[in-house]
Structure formats: structure tokens, C-alpha cells
Amino acid sequence: MPDLPYRAGFACFVGRPNAGKSTLTNAIIGQKIAITSSKPQTTRHVIRGVLHKPDSQLVLVDTPGMHRPKTLLGERLNDLVRSTWSEVDVIGLCIPADEPVGKGDKFITAEISELKAKVIAVVTKTDLVGKQALAEQLLAVSRLGDFADIVPVSAVAGDQLDMLVDVMLKYLPRSPQLYPDDMLTDEPEHVLIAEMIREAALEGVRDELPHSIAVLVEEIIPEGNLTKIFADIYVERTSQKAIVIGAGASRLRDVGSKARVDIEQLVGTKVYLDLHVRVAKEWQRDPKLLRRLGF
Numbered sequence: 662m663p664d665l666p667y668r669a670g671f672a673c674f675v676g677r678p679n680a681g682k683s684t685l686t687n688a689i690i691g692q693k694i695a696i697t698s699s700k701p702q703t704t705r706h707v708i709r710g711v712l713h714k715p716d717s718q719l720v721l722v723d724t725p726g727m728h729r730p731k732t733l734l735g736e737r738l739n740d741l742v743r744s745t746w747s748e749v750d751v752i753g754l755c756i757p758a759d760e761p762v763g764k765g766d767k768f769i770t771a772e773i774s775e776l777k778a779k780v781i782a783v784v785t786k787t788d789l790v791g792k793q794a795l796a797e798q799l800l801a802v803s804r805l806g807d808f809a810d811i812v813p814v815s816a817v818a819g820d821q822l823d824m825l826v827d828v829m830l831k832y833l834p835r836s837p838q839l840y841p842d843d844m845l846t847d848e849p850e851h852v853l854i855a856e857m858i859r860e861a862a863l864e865g866v867r868d869e870l871p872h873s874i875a876v877l878v879e880e881i882i883p884e885g886n887l888t889k890i891f892a893d894i895y896v897e898r899t900s901q902k903a904i905v906i907g908a909g910a911s912r913l914r915d916v917g918s919k920a921r922v923d924i925e926q927l928v929g930t931k932v933y934l935d936l937h938v939r940v941a942k943e944w945q946r947d948p949k950l951l952r953r954l955g956f
């Protein structure tokens with residue numbers, strides 16, 4: 662058999678909450694597919710983005726952060742993270758340039774060093790620090806473990822992204838193409854739409870409702886140049902329902918308008934969005950509802 666020059670495989674970014682994993686994934690794929698926020702642990706679904714190059718294909722898997730499980734949801738998320746980690750060829754361990762290397766980074770490094778994947782240390786958010794601080798951080802990171810490479814990047818400034826991609830591609834196995842050329846993500850449309858609504862619903866109220874919002878898209882009806890979407894926003898308490906809806910439903914209207922812009926881009930038609938806010942007590946502990954919500 663001839664030696665295939667083509668390389669293809671899976672990669673994911675790991676790291677403590679807020680390390681910049683989602684932002685980096687989005688910057689590399691060049692399209693907004695995973696939700697980002699200034700609060701930890703908002704990435705819940707494994708979303709893949711596919712980067713196409715003439716001689717290679719990088720499939721990025723976005724994982725939620727590992728954390729100490731307090732609820733059934735927490736446990737399921739950690740299982741999901743572990744099973745994702747064990748399937749990828751390359752792992753980018755993200756460590757922010759502007760925060761000291763800490764216990765969390767050591768814990769994650771130890772977990773991933775057991776896996777078959779090549780581990781690249783990615784020092785993120787380099788735009789936030791000066792040269793001297795960056796040099797010191799690179800040194801601290803190099804002492805953390807035995808990495809295949811260490812790459813400093815800024816997803817926000819677009820710095821060193823190409824370099825990071827080249828390094829990741831280098832460690833992919835020789836393989837035929839895994840996905841068709843035009844594919845950017847294999848996440849079902851309704852999940853992407855739910856994420857967009859959830860992101861809009863969290864805007865400005867993350868401090869009050871960090872992990873208490875879930876969104877279920879009930880129906881998507883394409884009608885020519887219009888797509889009708891019916892979705893439920895779940896909260897845990899009546900007081901949270903009031904926050905999400907806002908005075909005279911003003912906030913819910915804003916959530917709808919904001920989400921609609923993103924969804925229209927995704928589906929390529931005008932969108933009619935029908936949102937309902939429902940209270941499901943302790944949905945994070947209810948296995949049946951968790952399953953319905955896709956966890």
C-alpha cells in the first residue's frame with residue numbers, strides 16, 4: 662500500500678474553566694459554533710468543527726470543563742469529558758497566560774498524560790500579558806509536564822493560530838479524509854439552535870443564573886423562506902423565570918431578537934422564534950428531563 666500523505670484525526674482542547682477553550686475552537690474553525698462566556702462551565706455539548714486543508718483534516722471536539730460533580734448533570738459531564746479525551750489523537754492543554762499555573766492544571770496534566778493522544782500545551786490569551794510575563798509562563802508550563810510542543814496563542818488577537826493548527830496537524834495520524842469537504846460541524850441543528858438561545862438567555866444574568874438554564878427546541882418547521890422554531894427555556898425556580906422574562910417580557914423579547922440573528926445565519930432563512938419559559942424544579946437532578954435535554 663502506498664504511504665498516504667494525507668493526515669486526519671480528532672483533537673480537543675482541555676483545561677480549567679475559563680481557560681479560553683471555546684474561543685480558541687471558534688477562532689480556529691472560523692465560525693461561531695461553540696458557546697463562550699466569561700463564566701466557567703457553560704460548554705455542555707460536544708460540538709465538532711472540521712478544519713479542511715488540502716492535505717489534512719482536523720476534527721475539533723469541544724468538551725465541557727472537568728469539575729467536582731455535585732449533581733447528576735455534573736457526573737454525566739465528567740464522564741463525557743473522559744470519553745472524549747480517550748478518543749482523540751491530539752489534546753491541546755490550555756493554560757491562560759495571565760494566571761499562574763496551578764493545582765487544576767497539574768490535575769488535568771496527570772489525567773491526560775495517561776492517554777494515547779499527543780499533548781500540546783497551549784498558552785492562551787497572550788494578548789493580556791507582556792513579553793517578559795509570557796516568557797516566564799512558558800517556562801512554568803514547560804515544567805508542568807512532558808509536552809510534545811508548547812505554543813503561545815491569542816484567539817482574540819488572532820495571534821499564532823496558524824502555527825497552532827500546523828503543530829496539531831503534524832501529530833495527526835496518516836488517514837484518509839474523515840468528513841466531506843463542505844462539512845463544518847456534525848452537531849444536529851436543533852442542538853446548535855438550543856445553544857444559541859441559551860447563550861442569549863444567559864446574557865447579562867450569568868451571575869444570577871449560571872447553571873440553571875437549559876433550552877429544549879420542540880419543533881423546527883421550514884416553510885420556504887421562513888423557519889418557525891418553537892423552544893422552551895427551562896429554569897429551576899419561579900424567581901428565575903421572572904428574571905429571564907423581565908419586566909413586561911422585555912428581556913425575553915431581547916433574548917429572542919438576539920438568538921434570532923444567530924439562528925438566521927445558521928439556517929439561512931428568516932426565522933420566527935417562539936420562546937416559552939418553564940419552571941422544572943431541580944432539572945439538573947432529574948434523569949428523565951436530563952435525557953430529554955440531551956444530556
Ligand SMILES: Nc1nc2c(ncn2[C@@H]2O[C@H](COP(=O)(O)OP(=O)(O)OP(=O)(O)O)[C@@H](O)[C@H]2O)c(=O)[nH]1
Pocket residue numbers: 676677678679680681682683684685696697698699700701702703704725726785786787788789814815816817818
Ligand atoms: N483577552 C483574551 N481573552 C480571551 C481569549 N480567549 C478567551 N478569552 C476570554 O476568556 C473567557 C473564557 O473563554 P472561553 O473560551 O469561554 O473559555 P472556556 O475554556 O471554553 O471556558 P469553559 O467553557 O468554562 O470551560 C471569555 O471571556 C473569553 O472572551 C484571548 O485570546 N484573549
